[in-house]
Every structure is written in C-alpha cells, then in structure tokens.
Amino acid sequence: MAAVASTSAAASSSTSRLEPLLLVARSTKPRGAAAANLIHQAISAPGVFFFGELFDVPGVAELSASTDAQLGTAYQLLCLFAYGTYGDYTHLLQFASFPNVSRDQVQKLRQLTLLSLACQNKALPYTTLSESLGISGTDGRELEDLIIETIYAGLISGKLNELQSRFEVHHVQGRDVPHPSLPSQPALSSLPSLSSGAMQMDSIFASLSTWQSTTTSVLESLQSRMEGTRSSAAETAHQNQQHHQALLQNLIESQRQLEAQQQQQHGKKGKGAANAMDVDESDGSRAAARKKQAAGVRGSKRSRA
Secondary structure, X not given: OEEOOOOOOHHHHHHHHHHHHHHHHHHHOOOOHHHHHHHHHHHHOXXXXXXXXXXXXXXXXXXXHOOOHXXXXXXXXXXHHHHOOHHHHHHHOOOOOOOOOOHHHHHHHHHXXXXXXXXXXXXXXXXXXXXXXXXXXXOHHHHHHHHHHHHHOOOEEEEEEOOOOEEEEEEXXXXXXOOOXXXXXXXXXXXXXXXXXXXXXXXXXXXXXXXXXXXXXXXXXXXXXXXXXXXXXXXXXXXXXXXXXXXXXXXXXXXXXXXXXXXHHHHHHHHHHHHHHHXXXXXXXXXXXXXXXXXXXXXXHHHHO
C-alpha cells in the first residue's frame, strides 16, 4: 500500500495556524498564567506541529525559571511538544506533578515522534513504531491510520510496505531544534530523547569537524598544486617565447645572408658581361686594323703597276 503526500507546505501551514496566537502574544505580552494558557492553546491547536517561535515570547521564556509548579509544568509541556517524543511523555508521567494530556494531544505527540524516528531511519519496522508510539503491536490498523494521518497532514511522505511490515520513508519534515543554551534547562534535561539527541548532535558535530579539517587539507593541497601548475605554465610560456624569438632571429639572419648571396651573384654576372663587351670591342678594333692594312697593301700594288 503506497501513501505519498507533499511535505513542502507543512511547515508554512503550521506557522500560519500558529500566527494568530503569536499576534495575540505580541499585542498582549502575556505573563505568568496568561503565558501558560498560550502554551496550552498552541499544543491543542489542530495542524500546529512546530512551536519554536513561542520560545521567543518573553512571557513564555520567563516560565522556565518560574517556581510555580503549574507554570513550570506548562513550560515543560511546551518543551515536550517542541522537542520531545511519546517516550519522553511516558517518562514524565512517572512524576506526580506532570499531568495527563488529552487524546488529541497524545495523537499529535505520536505524530511528532514519528517525524523524529523518520529523521533517523528511512525504513521503520512496524514493531519499532508500535513500541515507540505506545500502540499495541497486534493493532496494525491503528498504527497505519496514524501514519496515513501524518502523511495527509503534509508532515511526511513514504510507502506502507505491508509485505515486509514496515514504513519506508521518502521525505520527512524536520522538527524544531533547541537553541544550544536550552538543553541545560531542567525542563529539557528531563527529556531522555533530547539527551540522546544531544549526544548524536555532538557526534555529528565531531564528524563535521573532521570533514572540515579533511576538506581544508585537500583544498590546501589543491591550491599548492594549482600554484605549481601556474608556475610551470608561466615557465613554459617564457621558454616558448624565447624559442620563438630565437627562431625569428635565425630567420631574419638567414634572410640577410640569402640577400647578400644574391647581391654577390648579381655583381659577378655584371662583371662578366662587361668583360665580354671589352673583348668584343678589342676584336673589332683588330679586325678594322687588319682591313686597313690590307687595303694599304692593295693600294701599293696598284701604284707599282
């Protein structure tokens, strides 16, 4: 049996239903019994599952230090519904001064407990849920009805796996988280689940600190490698530039040498042509002299005749 619902609007819906009480608190500034009455109204209001903003009301915060038993109990009820579980409720009932809550409030507390369990595990066996929620293990229908009601409230989404007798969590709305200064208060230190939750938070914090150190080390190593790569790239670029300049210089020098050789070759050709012309002129002069001499000889012979 599958049952899926959106949880995106759950927190905003709960806040909107709590808002009228907060507006009254801001305007009337309740103290003492009025502040305790405000708490009872909030935990009894249908659809209100998140109570963190009530701790910001000055009159409510004052109840934590009240010596009046009823006022102190009201503050402890607020802590129970904001941060506690159904198991915490049964633990508090061992004290004579702690009152029984209504059936609807018990149902709401069970729903909040389901959220806490779903935040820790994605597959919740029915046996674990029945034990944690105070529901008889033989009454599977009551347990499933509670889960379905929580799904329709928009607090959680998942699948009821009847074959394996477990609830498979897809998404869950997170609960209120106490301010670091609150767990030292008696009203919160008396909640066993919050003490174990604090230990889990310490473990998570330690894991995150280790992860931060590891990440910092990796980033520093990457930064060092990047700087080395940049330096190597700059050196390579400089060498390439020098090599390019050397090639360009060699090319210019080769061009000059080639032009000089061509000029020398042109000079030799010019001298050869001039020498040839001188030879031709010399040969022509000699031929003319021979012709003249021959003409003179012929003239001499004729005169003799």
